[in-house]
Structure formats: C-alpha cells, structure tokens
Amino acid sequence: MKEVLTNPVAGYYMNRDVFGQKGDFVTSPEISQMFGELIAVWLINEWAKCGKPKPFQIAELGPGRGTLMSDILRVFSKFKVTESELSISLVEVSPFLTKVQEENLCGKRDTGDKPLPNDSAFCRESISVYGPPVRWYNNISDLPNIFTLFLAHEFFDALPVHKLVKTEQGWREVLIDLSPADFSLRYVLSRDRTPASLYCRESEIRKELEVSPQSLVSIQTMAKRIHQFGGIGLIIDYGHEGDKTDTFRAFKNHQLHDPLIEPGSADLTADVDFAALKWAATHPGAEDEWDANLTFGTVDQKDFLTKMGIDVRLQQLLATSTSEETARHLKSAHRMLTDPNEMGSKFKFLALYPAVMENILQRYPPPGFE
Incomplete structure (x- = not known):
C-alpha cells in the first residue's frame, strides 16, 4: 500500500488530484461546507474549554485538497482569532496535493518556492487568505x-496494513x-511468522485480521505530543471496533477495483481499526513517559453532526439560498452526510484528550459524544 500510494514517481497520491467527482472518491468536506463548519465550531468550543491557550496550531494530517481546512479557517476568522495566535500545520507527503x-x-x-532555512522543520510555507500562516511538514x-488541535479526516484509512491469517501453524501473513506463469501479481501466504504477527493478541478470536503498525505509531506520536504540549485530537474515518477481518480494497472512478491490477491507478484503502487506535492512544510505548490519554467515541457521523446542529445549519442555509438548484444541493448534501445508508453510519468520530482534563470532561463532555 505504501509503495503504490506514495512512491515518489508513480504513487497514486503523488501526481494527481484524486478527490471529487472527477477523482476516484468523494470526501465529506467536498460534499458541503456544513461539515467543515461544524468541525470548526467543535474545535473552537474545545479550545475554549482548555482556556484558549496561545499560541496554538491546527494540525491536519492528510489534508486532501485543503477544503476542510478552508472551511475551518473561515469559521475561526469569525471569532477574531489573529494570525499571531493561530498557525496552520499540514502533514502531507504529496508534492502535487x-x-x-x-x-x-x-x-x-x-x-x-522561496528558499527555506537549512534547519527548517517544514518543507513549504505561505499565508492563508484568512491571515494565519500555513506550513507543510x-x-x-x-x-x-x-498546543495543537489535531485533525485527521480520512487519514488512517490510507496507511498501510498487514493482512494476517490464522493457520494450524500459527499466524501467517x-x-x-x-505468478511464474504470466508475471501477474497474486496473493500468497508467508512460509513462517513475520514481524507483523507480533501485533496479534493471544486472545484474538478472529481467523483473519489487518494490522497497521504505522497507524499505531502515528496515534501514539499524537498522544505523546498532546500530553507534552497540550492539545486535542479529532479522528474521522470509516472503520470498526476491532471486529472486522478483510477490508482491504481499491477504488477507481468511484467503483471497486482489483487492487492487484494496474497498481498506482486506483486508491487503496482499509477500514480503520478504532479499537487498536484507542489502545495505542492510551498505552505509551516502552521508552515513553506520558500518562494514558482519554478517548471518547467512536460515534457515528450522523449522531455527531446532528448533535452539533447540522439540521439547524441546513435550515439557515436554505433560508438564504437564491435558487431551487442550490436548495436541492443542500438537501442532497445533508442526506449524504447523515443518512445511515450513505456516510451517516459508515464514518466514525473519535476524540482524544490529555489525562489532566478528566475532571472537566466529566462535567462537560465533548459535544457530539454525549
């Protein structure tokens, strides 16, 4: 997955715009501004709950086309947050994106493209149209x-997974x-255990499972930084609570595609194991010294957005819409985001907080997760 998606020369994400109707898949921020607006309101509320620490950054992992961050910045600008207080940090590996x-x-x-200092941690910088600086890492x-407001929307589903199968000899990858016959790609089982099998718990009852070491490292890094420097994390993705097995698949032109045919031409993805993410976020590594963080969720997207007021926001936008076409688009977007048969139940929300906030969160739970 890593090679097919992020190879510098032929990687799927590296040289093209893969989002939207003309790409291979559509994401929630591309459907309607309502999604990003409600995420922004949630971030502002939780930042205020922490005492409005300054300076602070919003760090988005895998920002796509930047649509979600654009909506968030527009909302933050209404609250008079200045560029000296807020910066935007984007973690991105694709030069094209x-x-x-x-x-x-x-x-x-x-x-x-201006020259950067030799010791610069970021690889690119600019100024957003709303004022706050934007840097890429x-x-x-x-x-x-x-202090960081972490945001990961459809980030973890693109990180590579290892697929494991339980055999009579133990776990095999x-x-x-x-194929020696025609040199086409094919699946085979490893002859012996591989390092990925170390991630299998002895109590595991599934006969097949997918593990993503890179996902675990990423969320542990996020959790460690939240503990050390303060912050909150919000993860949004399609996934499960550690009960699914074979979810690895490919999408091309909005249709399922054989992952082994024309690698690099289709998006590869796997459902996020939220149970594994929550475990990693609350269990420091052997060499780390940080308190177990607090997790809330997962909750379905429809429940989160409804509790955050998407129905009210829809009515506000409908009241100011200037055409029937705009009104139809707004209603269609609302249905797509909240209908259980569309994105409403497929996507899950997970929140991450430092352990020191336990008492205040007992009194004031995160909106959308009550």
Whole structure:
C-alpha cells in the first residue's frame, strides 16, 4: 500500500488530484461546507474549554485538497482569532496535493518556492487568505511544540496494513508475489511468522485480521505530543471496533477495483481499526513517559453532526439560498452526510484528550459524544 500510494514517481497520491467527482472518491468536506463548519465550531468550543491557550496550531494530517481546512479557517476568522495566535500545520507527503492545498488556502500567492532555512522543520510555507500562516511538514514529529488541535479526516484509512491469517501453524501473513506463469501479481501466504504477527493478541478470536503498525505509531506520536504540549485530537474515518477481518480494497472512478491490477491507478484503502487506535492512544510505548490519554467515541457521523446542529445549519442555509438548484444541493448534501445508508453510519468520530482534563470532561463532555 505504501509503495503504490506514495512512491515518489508513480504513487497514486503523488501526481494527481484524486478527490471529487472527477477523482476516484468523494470526501465529506467536498460534499458541503456544513461539515467543515461544524468541525470548526467543535474545535473552537474545545479550545475554549482548555482556556484558549496561545499560541496554538491546527494540525491536519492528510489534508486532501485543503477544503476542510478552508472551511475551518473561515469559521475561526469569525471569532477574531489573529494570525499571531493561530498557525496552520499540514502533514502531507504529496508534492502535487501540497500545491493544490496552497492554492485553495492561500490563493495565487508566489510564496511557496522561496528558499527555506537549512534547519527548517517544514518543507513549504505561505499565508492563508484568512491571515494565519500555513506550513507543510512531512512528519507529525516535525510539528512545532505548542498546543495543537489535531485533525485527521480520512487519514488512517490510507496507511498501510498487514493482512494476517490464522493457520494450524500459527499466524501467517498474506504477501504479494509474482505468478511464474504470466508475471501477474497474486496473493500468497508467508512460509513462517513475520514481524507483523507480533501485533496479534493471544486472545484474538478472529481467523483473519489487518494490522497497521504505522497507524499505531502515528496515534501514539499524537498522544505523546498532546500530553507534552497540550492539545486535542479529532479522528474521522470509516472503520470498526476491532471486529472486522478483510477490508482491504481499491477504488477507481468511484467503483471497486482489483487492487492487484494496474497498481498506482486506483486508491487503496482499509477500514480503520478504532479499537487498536484507542489502545495505542492510551498505552505509551516502552521508552515513553506520558500518562494514558482519554478517548471518547467512536460515534457515528450522523449522531455527531446532528448533535452539533447540522439540521439547524441546513435550515439557515436554505433560508438564504437564491435558487431551487442550490436548495436541492443542500438537501442532497445533508442526506449524504447523515443518512445511515450513505456516510451517516459508515464514518466514525473519535476524540482524544490529555489525562489532566478528566475532571472537566466529566462535567462537560465533548459535544457530539454525549
């Protein structure tokens, strides 16, 4: 998955715009501004609950086209948060998407290619149209050491997974090999245990499962930074609570596609194991020293958005719409985001807080997670 998606030369994400109707899949922020607006309101509320620490950053992992962050910045600008208080940090590995994000967030500014200091942790910087500076990073660990509102929307589903099968000899990994007959790609079982099998619990009852070490490292890094420097995390993705087995698949032109045919031409994805993420976020690594963080969720997208007021926001937008076409689009977007048969139940929300907030969160639970 990692090679197919992020190979510098032929990786799926590296050289094209894969989002929207013309791409291979559509994300919630691309459907309606309502999604990003409600996420922004949630972030502002939780930031205020922490005492409005300054300076602070919003760090988005895998920002797509920058649509979600654009909606969030627009809402933050209404609350008079200044550029000296807020900065935007985007973790992105695709040079192509970095340029798309810069254009959407910063306009046609000619600032992205100016020389950077040799010791710079970021790889690109610019100024958003709303004022706060925007910087791009290759890794979570490179982010500034300040209070952070972490946001990961459809980030973890693109991280590579290892597929394991329980046999009479123990756990064996599903690998990809070349068929000697026609040199096409095929699945094979490993002859012995592989390092990925170390992630299998002895109590595991599933006969097949997918593990994502990179996902566990990513959320542990996030959790460690939240403990050390303060912050909150919000993870939004399609996934399960540790009960699914074979979810690895490919999408091309909004249709399911064989992952082994024309690698690099289709999006590869796997459902996020939220049970594993929550375990990693609350269990520091052997060499780490940080308190177990608090997790809330998961909750379905329809429940989160409804509790955050998407129905009220829809009526506000309908009241100011200037055409029947706009009204139809708004109603369709609302249905797509909240209908259980669309995105409403497929997508889950998970919140992450530092342990020191336990008492205040008992009195004032996170909105959308009550």
